[in-house]
Amino acid sequence: xxxxxxxxxxxxxxxxxxxxxxxxxxxxxxxxxxxxxxxxxxxxxxxxxxxxxxxxxxxxxxxxxxxxxxxxxxxxxxxxxxxxxxxxxxxxxxxxxxxxxxxx
Numbered sequence: 114x115x116x117x118x119x120x121x122x123x124x125x126x127x128x129x130x131x132x133x134x135x136x137x138x139x140x141x142x143x144x145x146x147x148x149x150x151x152x153x154x155x156x157x158x159x160x161x162x163x164x165x166x167x168x169x170x171x172x173x174x175x176x177x178x179x180x181x182x183x184x185x186x187x188x189x190x191x192x193x194x195x196x197x198x199x200x201x202x203x204x205x206x207x208x209x210x211x212x213x214x215x216x217x
Contacts, residue, residue, distance in 0.1 A: 124173045156211045165215040166208045172201055
């Protein structure tokens, strides 16, 4: 925890911690915006190459990789995988809206 969050009593100041959380959330949104832009490029590529929206093998590899990265950073891999799964699902929904559902 950054030193500037500790109050006079040595106990972290809740408002300062929350300000830092808000800052992290802003940075996360900037990263999601960057990811959204890249997903847009994927949509154009898939459309040009008549590719399916969903690539479960790629998603599985991403989830394994994010667990490894999470462990390197001291984050519970289950949390990281759940977050990435939610992100993948959200952007897949946008891809389906753009490209239409895959044919079964």
